[in-house]
Amino acid sequence: MNYELDHMEVREAITKLCANFSNEYWQDCDRNRKYPTEFVSELSRQGYLATLIPEEYGGLGLSISVGAAILEEIHRSGGNASACHAQMYTMGTLLRHGSVEQKRKFLPKISTGELRLQAFGVTEPNSGTDTLALTTSARLENGHYIVNGQKIWTSRAEHSDLLMLLARTTPKEEVKYKTEGLSVFIVDMRTVLNKSLNIKNIPTMMNHSTTELFFDNMPVPVENLIGLEGKGFKYILSGMNAERILIASECIGDAKWFIEKSARYACDREVFGRAIGMNQGIQFPIAKAYAQMRAAELTLKQAINLYEREQNPGEEANLAKLLCAEASWAAAETCIQTFGGFGFAEEYDVERKYREARLYQVAPISTNLILSYLSEHVLGMPRSY
Numbered sequence: 411m412n413y414e415l416d417h418m419e420v421r422e423a424i425t426k427l428c429a430n431f432s433n434e435y436w437q438d439c440d441r442n443r444k445y446p447t448e449f450v451s452e453l454s455r456q457g458y459l460a461t462l463i464p465e466e467y468g469g470l471g472l473s474i475s476v477g478a479a480i481l482e483e484i485h486r487s488g489g490n491a492s493a494c495h496a497q498m499y500t501m502g503t504l505l506r507h508g509s510v511e512q513k514r515k516f517l518p519k520i521s522t523g524e525l526r527l528q529a530f531g532v533t534e535p536n537s538g539t540d541t542l543a544l545t546t547s548a549r550l551e552n553g554h555y556i557v558n559g560q561k562i563w564t565s566r567a568e569h570s571d572l573l574m575l576l577a578r579t580t581p582k583e584e585v586k587y588k589t590e591g592l593s594v595f596i597v598d599m600r601t602v603l604n605k606s607l608n609i610k611n612i613p614t615m616m617n618h619s620t621t622e623l624f625f626d627n628m629p630v631p632v633e634n635l636i637g638l639e640g641k642g643f644k645y646i647l648s649g650m651n652a653e654r655i656l657i658a659s660e661c662i663g664d665a666k667w668f669i670e671k672s673a674r675y676a677c678d679r680e681v682f683g684r685a686i687g688m689n690q691g692i693q694f695p696i697a698k699a700y701a702q703m704r705a706a707e708l709t710l711k712q713a714i715n716l717y718e719r720e721q722n723p724g725e726e727a728n729l730a731k732l733l734c735a736e737a738s739w740a741a742a743e744t745c746i747q748t749f750g751g752f753g754f755a756e757e758y759d760v761e762r763k764y765r766e767a768r769l770y771q772v773a774p775i776s777t778n779l780i781l782s783y784l785s786e787h788v789l790g791m792p793r794s795y
């Protein structure tokens with residue numbers, strides 16, 4: 411793969427950084443379900459997790475295409491940015507809707523890595539995809555919101571200081587519009603952990619440090635409410651295009667890793683006295699995965715271009731997430747088939763990346779919901795929910 415890419419200097423720097431974290435490092439994290447603390451610390455130390463934070467708050471003040479290039483290269487190198495990617499897009503809610511005081515208080519420390527903002531609490535066991543059905547409540551009492559309820563799939567909560575939390579401040583029955591009544595808070599988990607906040611790990615098929623959160627009268631100072639009470643759902647939605655673009659970039663990185671690995675193996679592995687890559691039954695699926703990846707990447711580039719021109723590209727960001735997640739999965743399938751039995755051995759990393767790549771058709775948004783968005787908002791078909 412030798413075509414022109416943007417931000418080559420950043421890509422090369424990330425490749426160099428990732429070279430210090432070997433396959434054995436990622437295998438060890440995966441096998442023991444360990445958070446890649448050393449890797450995340452190094453990314454923080456070199457400022458990459460503050461790429462999108464404006465310079466006035468200590469960040470690099472760069473655009474989303476740089477963030478996308480960073481995440482893509484981490485995945486292309488065989489690593490996994492899911493341990494830290496949320497900081498890039500979660501921070502946007504604070505940046506766009508937080509007060510100047512909140513930004514001054516939190517962003518400089520997030521930029522240096524002194525404060526970790528890795529956790530994003532939206533999904534609940536009984537609401538699932540239907541975010542507006544969430545019931546975790548926040549009730550205002552004497553200068554504090556008192557939070558009660560439960561979240562599920564809150565990733566990285568055990569490795570984060572701050573949590574961006576979406577909770578209900580007005581009962582659903584009392585709001586005029588169903589998108590109102592939810593509010594966003596920035597929760598300093600250090601002050602409430604193991605008291606009114608309890609965290610329980612959820613073991614999963616890949617190493618993802620995801621958890622359940624239980625709130626029992628958890629106090630959140632009123633000054634930690636982001637923006638206006640009741641408008642939280644809109645604030646969260648406003649960050650979704652960035653989230654889709656950044657996750658799609660990781661998918662492209664995964665697809666490239668699978669394709670490069672497959673092509674190399676197809677050249678090296680000899681069976682029946684010749685390279686397996688001489689068989690078109692092996693060659694063609696790899697070439698097809700490459701074509702699918704390149705098409706998805708073009709859609710992603712278009713979404714990034716529009717985003718950087720502030721055109722809020724809902725359609726393109728959704729298309730990019732859908733197509734890139736499908737391209738990475740097609741490449742994963744091709745890779746494990748190309749490797750045959752060796753694809754299942756930990757040593758080759760294929761099975762680990764295969765498990766990791768599967769997630770992106772379900773989270774952070776499932777493929778079905780993207781198809782529903784395209785059907786209703788782009789193609790004008792009737793609403794299904």
Ligand SMILES: Cc1cc2nc3c(=O)[nH]c(=O)nc-3n(C[C@H](O)[C@H](O)[C@H](O)COP(=O)(O)OP(=O)(O)OC[C@H]3O[C@@H](n4cnc5c(N)ncnc54)[C@H](O)[C@@H]3O)c2cc1C
Nearest residue numbers: 530531532533538539563564565618620773774776778795
């Ligand atoms: C590893 C992991 C990490 C995650 N990290 C986070 C996180 O950090 N923070 C957070 O808030 N959430 C997180 N999530 C949650 C994730 O966003 C949800 O799992 C996802 O949105 C789907 O919700 P659900 O699992 O409850 O599925 P459900 O809502 O129960 O849906 C089940 C299936 O039905 C489909 N479906 C539901 N309704 C419709 C419909 N109307 N039309 C068509 N199909 C439909 C869904 O697409 C899905 O395929 C994570 C999930 C996982 C697995």
